[in-house]
Amino acid sequence: MRVIVPFATREPKTRLAPLLDTEERLAFARAMLVDVLGAVRGAGHVPTVLATEPTEVDAPVVVDDRPLTPAVNDVLADWTADRLGVVMADLALVTPAALERLTTPDADLVLAPGRGGGTNALVVADLDFRVDYHGASIRDHRRTARRGGASVVEVDSFRLSTDVDEPADLVEVLLHGDGAARDWLRDHRFELTVDHEERVQVARSGR
Amino acid sequence: MRVIVPFATREPKTRLAPLLDTEERLAFARAMLVDVLGAVRGAGHVPTVLATEPTEVDAPVVVDDRPLTPAVNDVLADWTADRLGVVMADLALVTPAALERLTTPDADLVLAPGRGGGTNALVVADLDFRVDYHGASIRDHRRTARRGGASVVEVDSFRLSTDVDEPADLVEVLLHGDGAARDWLRDHRFELTVDHEERVQVARSGR
Numbered sequence: 272m273r274v275i276v277p278f279a280t281r282e283p284k285t286r287l288a289p290l291l292d293t294e295e296r297l298a299f300a301r302a303m304l305v306d307v308l309g310a311v312r313g314a315g316h317v318p319t320v321l322a323t324e325p326t327e328v329d330a331p332v333v334v335d336d337r338p339l340t341p342a343v344n345d346v347l348a349d350w351t352a353d354r355l356g357v358v359m360a361d362l363a364l365v366t367p368a369a370l371e372r373l374t375t376p377d378a379d380l381v382l383a384p385g386r387g388g389g390t391n392a393l394v395v396a397d398l399d400f401r402v403d404y405h406g407a408s409i410r411d412h413r414r415t416a417r418r419g420g421a422s423v424v425e426v427d428s429f430r431l432s433t434d435v436d437e438p439a440d441l442v443e444v445l446l447h448g449d450g451a452a453r454d455w456l457r458d459h460r461f462e463l464t465v466d467h468e469e470r471v472q473v474a475r476s477g478r
Numbered sequence: 479m480r481v482i483v484p485f486a487t488r489e490p491k492t493r494l495a496p497l498l499d500t501e502e503r504l505a506f507a508r509a510m511l512v513d514v515l516g517a518v519r520g521a522g523h524v525p526t527v528l529a530t531e532p533t534e535v536d537a538p539v540v541v542d543d544r545p546l547t548p549a550v551n552d553v554l555a556d557w558t559a560d561r562l563g564v565v566m567a568d569l570a571l572v573t574p575a576a577l578e579r580l581t582t583p584d585a586d587l588v589l590a591p592g593r594g595g596g597t598n599a600l601v602v603a604d605l606d607f608r609v610d611y612h613g614a615s616i617r618d619h620r621r622t623a624r625r626g627g628a629s630v631v632e633v634d635s636f637r638l639s640t641d642v643d644e645p646a647d648l649v650e651v652l653l654h655g656d657g658a659a660r661d662w663l664r665d666h667r668f669e670l671t672v673d674h675e676e677r678v679q680v681a682r683s684g685r
Contacts, residue, residue, distance in 0.1 A: 405672075
C-alpha cells in the first residue's frame with residue numbers, strides 16, 4: 272500500500288522551543304520522519320513524503336506548500352489504487368507491528384486516534400472520503416464516515432496515538448522509542464528525570 | 479483471572495482540582511472505577527477492589543491503607559493461583575477488548591505502559607515479581623523482569639495508556655469513553671472546545 276507521510280519543513284515542532292532551537296527542532300523532526308519511513312517499509316508498504324518544500328530524504332517527495340488538509344485531500348482526489356494510508360511524520364514510537372494493525376483491517380476507513388483529538392494515521396479505501404485535520408479531527412472523521420455509510424475501524428494503539436509535539440512527549444520517545452529520534456535525543460544529552468511529585472520529565476544535561 | 483483494581487479514596491485526582499471540587503473528584507473517580515470493573519467482567523475476569531478504606535462498590539473489597547506499591551505487593555506475595563492482573567482504577571477508556579489484549583499473551587509478565595512512564599495494567603504469571611510504582615515504573619518493571627529472566631510482553635494500547643489525572647485527560651474521556659465516566663462528565667456540563675491554536679480542551683458550561 273502507498274502511505275503518504277505529510278512533513279512540514281517550516282518552523283516544525285514550535286512547541287518544543289523551550290528545549291530545542293530552530294535548527295535542532297528541524298533535525299529532530301527529520302529523525303522522526305526517518306523512523307516513520309522505516310516503519311512503513313518494515314510493515315511492507317511504500318512511503319511517499321508530502322512535504323511543504325523540497326526535502327532531501329530517502330523516499331519520493333511530493334511538494335505541496337498548502338496546509339495539511341488541502342494537501343492530503345489533493346492526493347486523495349487523484350488516487351486510483353485500492354487503498355491509501357496517511358501517517359503523520361511525528362509518530363516517533365511507531366513500529367512495523369503498530370502499522371500492520373492500521374493496515375490489516377478490512378474497512379472503508381481505518382482510524383488511529385491521536386492524543387488530544389487528532390487523527391494520527393488512517394487508511395482510506397472509500398475514495399470519496401476527505402480529511403479535515405482541524406480541531407477534534409477524530410470526531411469529525413468518524414462523523415463524515417458515518418454520514419457516508421462507510422465502515423470504520425479504530426486502532427487502539429499507544430504508539431500511533433503518540434505524536435510528538437510537546438516537551439512531555441519526549442519522555443515517551445526516551446522510554447519507548449528505539450530508532451533515530453530516540454538516538455537523536457540521547458546524542459543531544461536528553462535524559463529522564465523524576466520530579467518531587469513522581470512525575471517523569473526530560474532534562475538536558477550539561478556538556 | 480482475578481484482577482486487582484487499586485483505588486485510593488482519600489483526596490483522589492488532586493490534579494483535577496482546577497475543574498472539580500473534592501466531592502466531585504471522588505464521584506468522578508468512582509465512575510471511572512465502575513467502568514474499569516465493568517470492563518474486567520466484560521473480558522471474562524473477576525475484579526477485586528484494593529481500596530485504602532472501606533468502599534461501597536459492586537465487587538469484593540480488600541482494604542489496605544498503605545501506599546500502592548506495598549499494598550499490591552502484599553497481594554502478590556499471598557497469591558497462589560496461576561495468574562493475577564492489576565489494573566488501575568482511572569483507566570476511563572478501558573474496554574473488554576483492550577483488557578483481552580492484556581490477558582491473552584502467554585508470558586511471565588504482560589505490561590501496559592501508561593503515558594508518562596507509568597504501568598497502567600499488568601498481568602503477572604511469575605509470582606516472584608514485585609511491583610514498584612514510583613517514577614518511571616514501566617522502565618523499572620522491564621528491568622526487574624529482565625534481571626529475573628522473565629518473559630515480557632508489552633501491550634500497545636491507547637486505551638490502557640490513558641490514565642485520567644489531568645484536565646487534558648478529560649478530552650480523551652469525552653472523545654473515546656462510552657461508560658459511567660463519560661456520562662458523569664456530560665451530566666456535569668463538560669464539553670469539548672477548540673482553542674485558537676486548534677488544540678482541543680474541555681470546558682464546563684454554565685447551568
